[in-house]
Amino acid sequence: MAKKDKITDKKRALLKATLTLVNDHGFHDAPMSKIAKLAGVAPATIYLYFENKQDLINTLYLEVKSSFSVCAFKGYNKDLPVKKGFEIIWYNVADYKLNQIDEATFLSQCDNTPMIDEGVRKEGLKHLQPLLDLWERGKKEGIIKPLSVFILYAYTIYPLSFLMAMQERNLCGLPKKVRDEIFQATWDAIKQ
Amino acid sequence: MAKKDKITDKKRALLKATLTLVNDHGFHDAPMSKIAKLAGVAPATIYLYFENKQDLINTLYLEVKSSFSVCAFKGYNKDLPVKKGFEIIWYNVADYKLNQIDEATFLSQCDNTPMIDEGVRKEGLKHLQPLLDLWERGKKEGIIKPLSVFILYAYTIYPLSFLMAMQERNLCGLPKKVRDEIFQATWDAIKQ
DNA sequence: CAAATATGAATGAACGTTCATTTATTTTTA
DNA sequence: TAAAAATAAATGAACGTTCATTCATATTTG
Numbered sequence: 134m135a136k137k138d139k140i141t142d143k144k145r146a147l148l149k150a151t152l153t154l155v156n157d158h159g160f161h162d163a164p165m166s167k168i169a170k171l172a173g174v175a176p177a178t179i180y181l182y183f184e185n186k187q188d189l190i191n192t193l194y195l196e197v198k199s200s201f202s203v204c205a206f207k208g209y210n211k212d213l214p215v216k217k218g219f220e221i222i223w224y225n226v227a228d229y230k231l232n233q234i235d236e237a238t239f240l241s242q243c244d245n246t247p248m249i250d251e252g253v254r255k256e257g258l259k260h261l262q263p264l265l266d267l268w269e270r271g272k273k274e275g276i277i278k279p280l281s282v283f284i285l286y287a288y289t290i291y292p293l294s295f296l297m298a299m300q301e302r303n304l305c306g307l308p309k310k311v312r313d314e315i316f317q318a319t320w321d322a323i324k325q
Numbered sequence: 326m327a328k329k330d331k332i333t334d335k336k337r338a339l340l341k342a343t344l345t346l347v348n349d350h351g352f353h354d355a356p357m358s359k360i361a362k363l364a365g366v367a368p369a370t371i372y373l374y375f376e377n378k379q380d381l382i383n384t385l386y387l388e389v390k391s392s393f394s395v396c397a398f399k400g401y402n403k404d405l406p407v408k409k410g411f412e413i414i415w416y417n418v419a420d421y422k423l424n425q426i427d428e429a430t431f432l433s434q435c436d437n438t439p440m441i442d443e444g445v446r447k448e449g450l451k452h453l454q455p456l457l458d459l460w461e462r463g464k465k466e467g468i469i470k471p472l473s474v475f476i477l478y479a480y481t482i483y484p485l486s487f488l489m490a491m492q493e494r495n496l497c498g499l500p501k502k503v504r505d506e507i508f509q510a511t512w513d514a515i516k517q
Numbered sequence: 518c519a520a521a522t523a524t525g526a527a528t529g530a531a532c533g534t535t536c537a538t539t540t541a542t543t544t545t546t547a
Numbered sequence: 548t549a550a551a552a553a554t555a556a557a558t559g560a561a562c563g564t565t566c567a568t569t570c571a572t573a574t575t576t577g
Binding site: 304318 | 349350352353354433434436439472473475479480483484485488490491496503506507510511513514515516
């Protein structure tokens, strides 16, 4: 294995370990010592790859947010009809939230605590632009209600976070048939 | 002032201080020393009213959750027609989330981090029973889609948490007219 | 005055971070 | 190419600080 790859490997192991521990116990109950141990590395080694704990968390946040966006827009292009395009993105997001549970749980936690620096959080929002554009087009074409993007987001993407958490606690299963019902509810909420 | 009331006062001050500090910095960045100082009390005094920090947090959670429920069902009774009853509850919840911001923010944080013991969290859910009963009746009468309570919750109550957070960050205003639009989206999502 | 209430200082454990070394790898030299 | 030198990567122990909690003492109350 080339030298460059090895470096990346250790960094990745640290990010993964942080994800796991923060999910299980929260930011401040995920001590650097445990992160290091789980990543198979000495505590001091973390500081070769990250400035400090906050930098580690911020980096992880942007990394995960970015991978989320890549998934969200797989198979999507802006020339598709509004409903079809929305359907593709929505199911992508649903798949992500229900399969990449660790990553999705981490993002939920970040969105609801003062864990992430506000600037970094803004940075992570940029990835969603294609969806905002799609909504804008849908409104112009009279297909989607003239609601703000925040409301559209609150009713199409955000509920999935809740359902993911419920599934994770074994309170609620979400097979394909149910996901289709959920999509219908989503569409009913935002369609004109 | 009677003795009993004084005790209650100090306890209340401690709970309020905890709420504020946890909202601003998160559970583990809200040290007992600062909680005590903000409540105008010596650190040791906390332990006269609470077993330990986790007990303080759990108590606060149940307290807030309970006051939330009281608000949610104000003016509601189970003999109202399904849509009317739902409308009353929904607007109550919306008012709570948009006015009692500190309490609502705290609950959001609790719902998305491992801050609260799982047992205590289950305890806090019981208060919502009248809404679950209303949904059940709505389904029987063919007014509401036959979805699980989790999905109904995800599409009617949960989005308000997101919109509250956005309003709090000054990213989005929510005047009466917009709240009415949001209610319409909610109803479209769950109505048969 | 005795019981209840409250205190501030003290305690030990745990934390993030640093630092003097060691170990591994790469480059230079003969 | 093989030994020597230089550099990079990684380490574990140690530091100063902060934390939740306790305790001996003081104040308030009935």
